[in-house]
Amino acid sequence: MSYTTPDLEYQISxxxxxxxxxxxxxxxxxxxxxxEWPNFFTSDGEYSVSTRENYDLxxxxxxxxxxxxxxxxxxxxxxxxxxxxxPHTYCHTISALQITGDSDGVLKTKANFSIxxxxxxxxxxxxxxxxxxxxxxxxxxxxLFSERRVILESRRIDTLLVIPI
Amino acid sequence: MDTIDSxxxxxxxxxxxxxxxxxxxxxxxxxxxALEQKRIFQGSVWNFLCLDCEIPKxxxxxxxxxxxxxxxxxxxxxxxxxxxxxxxxxxxxxxxYKPRGNVKELTCVYHNWVYDLQGGLxxxxxxxxxxxxxxxxxxxxxxxxxxxxxxxxxxxxxIFGTFSEKTEPVSDYLGMELVAAVDRVLIKPLKVLGYYSQxxxxxxxxxxxxxxxxxxxxxxxxxxxxxxxxRPTMGGGIKISDSGWxxxxxxxxxxxxxxxxxxEKVRSKQDTYRLEDAALMEHKPELGDKVTNNIQTVFxxxxxQQILNCLAVRQxxxxxxxxxxxxxxILGFEDDDxxxxxxRIATNNLVGPAGFISMxxxxxxxxxxxxxxxxxxxxxxxxxGGRAIEPSQGSRVTEAAVRGFWKGWRECMGI
Numbered sequence: 001m002s003y004t005t006p007d008l009e010y011q012i013s014x015x016x017x018x019x020x021x022x023x024x025x026x027x028x029x030x031x032x033x034x035x036e037w038p039n040f041f042t043s044d045g046e047y048s049v050s051t052r053e054n055y056d057l058x059x060x061x062x063x064x065x066x067x068x069x070x071x072x073x074x075x076x077x078x079x080x081x082x083x084x085x086x087p088h089t090y091c092h093t094i095s096a097l098q099i100t101g102d103s104d105g106v107l108k109t110k111a112n113f114s115i116x117x118x119x120x121x122x123x124x125x126x127x128x129x130x131x132x133x134x135x136x137x138x139x140x141x142x143x144l145f146s147e148r149r150v151i152l153e154s155r156r157i158d159t160l161l162v163i164p165i
Numbered sequence: 166m167d168t169i170d171s172x173x174x175x176x177x178x179x180x181x182x183x184x185x186x187x188x189x190x191x192x193x194x195x196x197x198x199a200l201e202q203k204r205i206f207q208g209s210v211w212n213f214l215c216l217d218c219e220i221p222k223x224x225x226x227x228x229x230x231x232x233x234x235x236x237x238x239x240x241x242x243x244x245x246x247x248x249x250x251x252x253x254x255x256x257x258x259x260x261x262y263k264p265r266g267n268v269k270e271l272t273c274v275y276h277n278w279v280y281d282l283q284g285g286l287x288x289x290x291x292x293x294x295x296x297x298x299x300x301x302x303x304x305x306x307x308x309x310x311x312x313x314x315x316x317x318x319x320x321x322x323x324i325f326g327t328f329s330e331k332t333e334p335v336s337d338y339l340g341m342e343l344v345a346a347v348d349r350v351l352i353k354p355l356k357v358l359g360y361y362s363q364x365x366x367x368x369x370x371x372x373x374x375x376x377x378x379x380x381x382x383x384x385x386x387x388x389x390x391x392x393x394x395x396r397p398t399m400g401g402g403i404k405i406s407d408s409g410w411x412x413x414x415x416x417x418x419x420x421x422x423x424x425x426x427x428x429e430k431v432r433s434k435q436d437t438y439r440l441e442d443a444a445l446m447e448h449k450p451e452l453g454d455k456v457t458n459n460i461q462t463v464f465x466x467x468x469x470q471q472i473l474n475c476l477a478v479r480q481x482x483x484x485x486x487x488x489x490x491x492x493x494x495i496l497g498f499e500d501d502d503x504x505x506x507x508x509r510i511a512t513n514n515l516v517g518p519a520g521f522i523s524m525x526x527x528x529x530x531x532x533x534x535x536x537x538x539x540x541x542x543x544x545x546x547x548x549x550g551g552r553a554i555e556p557s558q559g560s561r562v563t564e565a566a567v568r569g570f571w572k573g574w575r576e577c578m579g580i
Contacts, residue, residue: 060358062359063519083525157362157364
């Protein structure tokens with residue numbers, strides 16, 4: 001597949017498929033079907049959350065880094081069983097999908113997101129906004145992330161970050 | 166017990182004999198907050214400002230805070246580190262409004278007043294006016310209109326600043342034992358691996374107490390217990406400076422501690438929890454001992470952290486009486502190879518706002534803040550390990566270091 005082909009129909013269908021992947025991803029999180037979260041990644045997939053400050057300064061540290069299915073599952077099992085936090089939910093909004101590369105079977109995409117967080121007493125806030133920088137591959141007819149880098153606009157996390165972005 | 170019934174901090178009377186109890190009011194009182202800025206942060210303490218390695222070249226600057234006062238830290242032409250309040254002597258605007266940069270001089274963009282890298286006033290725009298009219302009078306003396314400067318000491322790569330002429334050198338401020346603790350961790354030139362911060366919906370002192378409270382670590386943070394970073398039965402202890410102001414809590418991995426784990430009564434769900442991929446819990450000893458967890462506080466608001474191979478300094482900034490911001494600077498050594506850097510990134514999953522073993526610290530302070538504000542006269546009680554402020558060998562089940570913090574707070578505040 002090649003996104004750079006002049007085939008408009010191909011480009012449109014690819015964009016629709018990536019849009020659907022992103023929509024499935026954010027709804028799984030927002031609907032608290034977090035056990036499905038690791039399934040959006042390849043078995044050796046990588047997920048990280050960093051900040052625009054680190055990204056711009058080319059600093060490697062992340063708030064979260066998962067490599068391989070085990071670490072993804074650990075994030076969710078810890079959330080369910082080990083970590084202590086006040087109940088809250090996310091409402092993700094995702095927009096401005098851009099396909100930035102398409103070669104050797106790896107699709108590079110970029111999209112903006114924002115998250116409104118709601119606490120159990122009803123307090124709402126813009127918890128995060130930023131960019132998804134993704135690498136997507138097709139496995140058995142299904143699109144999966146081989147890499148999802150979350151770049152937060154702000155260095156600040158309010159209270160704690162436990163539900164994946 | 167005295168009753169606190171006045172809104173004026175000058176009438177504030179400490180309601181207990183010692184610091185084993187604290188009135189909730191200290192977390193919620195606006196007047197006390199303002200007084201803390203004057204008497205603690207702008208008083209005789211050493212405020213941690215930033216790291217030496219963050220401003221390596223002449224002209225490099227970084228903006229930071231001492232309490233809630235904005236500060237510029239800059240390396241001058243001679244390589245010396247200077248710090249000044251980030252506030253123009255003219256109208257009070259921020260002089261540096263970017264987080265970092267490299268400059269030849271410090272210029273306030275509002276009216277183009279220019280300062281040298283020592284903070285002295287160098288030039289004023291339209292000093293002679295225009296066409297012989299306006300401008301400054303002859304009496305105006307530049308020497309009286311520099312930026313307010315701080316005394317600076319660079320200690321083991323950490324840059325500290327104080328507003329006081331009298332404060333002793335940093336090594337005396339910390340005391341010999343806690344100097345040795347800094348030397349244990351900061352053994353080589355450092356490099357910054359990254360930054361992030363965490364907003365606490367609580368008064369700054371609740372987070373300081375949380376760090377000095379080694380009693381909570383194995384109880385609140387399930388991961389500590391489950392993965393043997395910190396368990397009550399592990400070796401280690403608490404060191405407290407003679408002043409009581411600073412502390413070190415450390416834990417050593419020992420063979421005995423693994424056998425003892427079954428005897429501890431802790432939250433039941435902890436016993437069954439396991440990680441599928443435990444690579445991030447691997448400890449590559451690099452400091453010449455088996456210490457897995459080393460949390461050192463420097464009064465008032467610095468934490469130096471070694472958790473396994475995750476090194477960091479945490480700087481706490483008060484953001485009003487009900488809020489604070491913790492800036493994490495994650496560190497490696499300059500000579501780390503790519504594999505070690507990746508290992509530190511993996512280990513960093515344990516700490517920070519998303520850290521397996523530390524995220525709860527973001528929540529508990531806010532819970533105290535919310536519950537405490539309705540009754541300022543009520544008191545906390547901190548009886549663990551008696552009422553004294555003394556070190557403890559072999560046990561971290563003590564609140565001695567928290568009591569030490571309150572001793573420091575009272576001494577600075579004159580309360």
